[in-house]
Amino acid sequence: MRKIVCCLALLGVLSALQAAEEHVGTYAEIDIERGARIYFSGCVLCHGPNGDAVPQVQLRSNHFRHAVSDEDLMHVITSGIPGTGMPANNLDGTDQNGIVAFIRNMDQRLSDTTSAGDATRGKLLFEGKGGCLGCHRVNGVGSRTAPDLSEIGLMRTAQALMQKLREPQSLILPINRSIRAVTRNGTVITGRRLNEDTWSVQLIDSKENLVGLQKADLRQYTVLKTTSMPAYKDVLSEAEIADLAGYLLSLKGQN
Amino acid sequence: MRIFTALLLLLPGALWAQSVPVTYDRLLHAAAEPQNWLTYSGSYDSRRFSKLSEINRSNVKSLALKWVYQLESLQKPETSPLVVNGVMYLTQPPNDVVALDARSGRAFWIYQYRPAPGYKVCCGAVNRGLAILGDTLYIGTVDAHLIAIDAKNGRPLWNTTVADYTVGYAITVAPLVIKDKIILGVAGGEYGVRGFIAAYDAKSGSESWRFNTIPAAGEKGIETWEGDSWKHGGGPAWVTGSYDPELNLTYWGIGNPGPDWGPGQREGDNLYTDSVVALNPDTGALQWYFQFTPHDSSDFDSVQVPVLIDALWDGRARKLMAWANRNGFFYMLDRTNGQFLGGHPFVKVNWASGLDANGRPIETPQPAGEPVFPGNQGATNWYSPSYSPRTHLFYVSAWENYSSVLVFAPAEYRAGQAFLGGRAVPPILGAASPSIRVTPINNYTAELGSGAVIALDLTGAPRWKFETTAVTDAGILTTASDLLFTGGREGYFYALDARNGKVLWRAPVGGPISAAPITYELDGRQYVAIAAGHALFAYALEH
Numbered sequence: 001m002r003k004i005v006c007c008l009a010l011l012g013v014l015s016a017l018q019a020a021e022e023h024v025g026t027y028a029e030i031d032i033e034r035g036a037r038i039y040f041s042g043c044v045l046c047h048g049p050n051g052d053a054v055p056q057v058q059l060r061s062n063h064f065r066h067a068v069s070d071e072d073l074m075h076v077i078t079s080g081i082p083g084t085g086m087p088a089n090n091l092d093g094t095d096q097n098g099i100v101a102f103i104r105n106m107d108q109r110l111s112d113t114t115s116a117g118d119a120t121r122g123k124l125l126f127e128g129k130g131g132c133l134g135c136h137r138v139n140g141v142g143s144r145t146a147p148d149l150s151e152i153g154l155m156r157t158a159q160a161l162m163q164k165l166r167e168p169q170s171l172i173l174p175i176n177r178s179i180r181a182v183t184r185n186g187t188v189i190t191g192r193r194l195n196e197d198t199w200s201v202q203l204i205d206s207k208e209n210l211v212g213l214q215k216a217d218l219r220q221y222t223v224l225k226t227t228s229m230p231a232y233k234d235v236l237s238e239a240e241i242a243d244l245a246g247y248l249l250s251l252k253g254q255n
Numbered sequence: 256m257r258i259f260t261a262l263l264l265l266l267p268g269a270l271w272a273q274s275v276p277v278t279y280d281r282l283l284h285a286a287a288e289p290q291n292w293l294t295y296s297g298s299y300d301s302r303r304f305s306k307l308s309e310i311n312r313s314n315v316k317s318l319a320l321k322w323v324y325q326l327e328s329l330q331k332p333e334t335s336p337l338v339v340n341g342v343m344y345l346t347q348p349p350n351d352v353v354a355l356d357a358r359s360g361r362a363f364w365i366y367q368y369r370p371a372p373g374y375k376v377c378c379g380a381v382n383r384g385l386a387i388l389g390d391t392l393y394i395g396t397v398d399a400h401l402i403a404i405d406a407k408n409g410r411p412l413w414n415t416t417v418a419d420y421t422v423g424y425a426i427t428v429a430p431l432v433i434k435d436k437i438i439l440g441v442a443g444g445e446y447g448v449r450g451f452i453a454a455y456d457a458k459s460g461s462e463s464w465r466f467n468t469i470p471a472a473g474e475k476g477i478e479t480w481e482g483d484s485w486k487h488g489g490g491p492a493w494v495t496g497s498y499d500p501e502l503n504l505t506y507w508g509i510g511n512p513g514p515d516w517g518p519g520q521r522e523g524d525n526l527y528t529d530s531v532v533a534l535n536p537d538t539g540a541l542q543w544y545f546q547f548t549p550h551d552s553s554d555f556d557s558v559q560v561p562v563l564i565d566a567l568w569d570g571r572a573r574k575l576m577a578w579a580n581r582n583g584f585f586y587m588l589d590r591t592n593g594q595f596l597g598g599h600p601f602v603k604v605n606w607a608s609g610l611d612a613n614g615r616p617i618e619t620p621q622p623a624g625e626p627v628f629p630g631n632q633g634a635t636n637w638y639s640p641s642y643s644p645r646t647h648l649f650y651v652s653a654w655e656n657y658s659s660v661l662v663f664a665p666a667e668y669r670a671g672q673a674f675l676g677g678r679a680v681p682p683i684l685g686a687a688s689p690s691i692r693v694t695p696i697n698n699y700t701a702e703l704g705s706g707a708v709i710a711l712d713l714t715g716a717p718r719w720k721f722e723t724t725a726v727t728d729a730g731i732l733t734t735a736s737d738l739l740f741t742g743g744r745e746g747y748f749y750a751l752d753a754r755n756g757k758v759l760w761r762a763p764v765g766g767p768i769s770a771a772p773i774t775y776e777l778d779g780r781q782y783v784a785i786a787a788g789h790a791l792f793a794y795a796l797e798h
Contacts, residue, residue: 027678175699195696195698196697196700198722
């Protein structure tokens with residue numbers, strides 16, 4: 001039986017087709033993710049997980065009392081609304097963009113479970129047949145060699161997750177690419193790139209060691225263009241992929 | 256008593272240096288006193304080139320840290336310090352001023368300024384530096400004031416309101432002193448301001464003249480704006496200009512039109528956005544202009560430092576202006592009249608296929624959803640370039656292989672709110688592109704953009720290139736010993752051989768460099784100083 005090498009680089013695997021579709025008239029995924037993190041760490045306390053906890057404000061459906069445009073939203077976020085509970089927030093432009101991007105996509109993020117399957121069954125697949133914990137980690141369980149998925153449900157839609165499970169090779173976030181380094185004495189080091197500059201690279205190796213390398217000390221340094229994560233269309237049924245996506249969507253962090 | 260005083264003056268490294276006010280004449284000849292650094296770019300021609308040569312290609316490897324001054328600010332320092340007779344003056348973001356002993360980094364005094372709450376700066380509460388005339392320092396503030404400060408004790412002398420910060424005006428630029436006037440421009444291009452450059456009397460702070468970078472109804476150039484769109488047309492000027500005393504012209508780069516990504520809301524060429532303007536420094540009268548990016552849709556501010564070069568062009572001596580623009584093209588202009596002499600891309604460009612005989616871009620608009628090269632932050636930006644009269648090369652910090660997908664959305668102007676007209680997103684969904692935000696982790700990697708120092712000859716032909724993994728916001732300094740000092744986001748400060756780009760020395764500074772280096776000399780020892788992370792570092796050779 002083929003051993004499933006599960007480097008489920010879900011954070012890093014993306015669909016080029018989807019990229020082209022989602023760009024037109026929409027927001028950068030990176031901004032949406034940043035906004036989701038900020039929302040669920042702060043705004044959620046008043047606005048609630050569905051964005052409907054403040055009377056007459058439905059963030060999820062973009063029904064606001066004091067804003068129409070994105071610029072209005074930024075103004076409300078940074079200046080607050082006097083006489084209400086909405087405070088002024090000292091956020092830089094990137095974080096402002098993020099919150100606006102998340103709010104504009106909140107409904108899609110929270111409701112895009114149409115094609116996702118059963119999270120309970122998906123969890124069994126994740127921990128069993130899928131072999132995902134061999135590379136990924138969720139809430140403190142599993143390997144750290146591939147990206148931690150504890151908050152993946154905040155960051156990805158069901159459609160995107162399923163596409164990535166089927167075709168992980170289609171696109172990988174550049175930073176998550178695996179690297180292969182050979183030192184002057186012939187030692188081979190493989191791992192996932194965490195950071196890089198002109199003269200050095202920082203990675204987590206296959207034994208979960210945090211390793212810093214000086215490029216001048218290496219005989220060979222290669223950034224791999226392929227991922228070792230299997231294409232699950234060859235491993236799981238469509239129904240199972242949907243269930244797995246359902247589980248991943250349910251992962252929204254422990255806090 | 257007299258003997259005591261005389262002895263102190265003879266001592267190298269005396270606790271006080273001879274006090275000589277920085278006259279306009281000294282500013283005119285700043286390059287002739289390389290022991291000091293008297294203006295933002297070191298001299299009116301803005302070459303950021305020093306005649307100092309003690310540190311050279313042979314001994315630079317033994318360059319050592321002499322002192323560090325930790326800034327009391329977590330904002331990004333973009334400051335280029337001044338050095339006058341052994342005293343270093345620098346800004347601590349947003350708008351504090353610090354006077355240091357340039358030998359030791361110990362502070363003489365600190366002027367603390369608290370800007371009005373609610374000031375608006377799109378991209379960080381930054382400040383690029385000071386100007387000095389006589390014994391007075393000048394700083395522009397993020398709440399749009401110009402303040403004169405006594406260079407001896409840090410006391411404010413006058414405080415002039417330049418513009419209304421509540422609608423989005425701010426000052427981040429280091430002012431430029433010409434004769435008896437303090438000249439500066441405003442920021443606010445992301446808030447739909449109407450930009451301007453203005454001059455203030457050095458003694459009183461009263462406004463002497465104002466050049467509006469966007470023409471009003473009835474003025475020449477208004478025909479390049481559709482309807483009332485000029486009223487919120489942007490055109491800030493947030494990088495220090497240059498000056499040619501013979502021509503009596505000061506040159507300033509003008510920023511993006513407003514809304515940034517809303518070209519459909521402002522049909523026309525949108526003068527004088529994304530242009531260089533040549534002004535009479537006595538009156539503010541426009542002598543000529545050259546527009547790099549008419550009807551901009553990519554936020555291609557032309558707020559680069561104008562570099563003035565006197566050289567042969569087509570066999571005859573000409574007064575030139577070299578300009579590596581945010582739009583990806585390198586230009587050579589005749590600075591007497593703004594005539595376009597030549598221009599070529601210095602990075603990958605796909606928004607235009609080239610420049611026509613007048614220097615106007617031959618545009619090649621990309622389909623919706625497709626990446627535009629260079630991306631929103633441009634091929635370069637405010638990062639000071641350098642020109643060495645020894646190598647005859649122009650050096651620029653560039654972003655290579657970098658693109659953005661532009662998304663347009665109509666914007667309605669509301670005073671004091673962002674007026675953007677869309678946004679720029681990374682070409683790979685879910686990935687981070689390099690952006691104005693600087694973090695210790697390079698999560699975009701070279702696949703979405705990388706950095707380089709590019710050496711161009713005066714025709715724009717690349718002579719050499721030093722490539723870095725991360726993009727760079729650092730300025731460049733060159734010296735008479737053919738050294739080039741720069742750094743970048745990766746947290747290193749380094750010296751290259753200005754003739755071939757070879758790395759000769761490198762030091763970790765533990766944080767990104769978004770400022771430009773300077774050099775000065777004290778007691779016969781050459782120093783090189785750079786702001787990095789949240790500190791100012793000074794290096795010299797071990798003696």
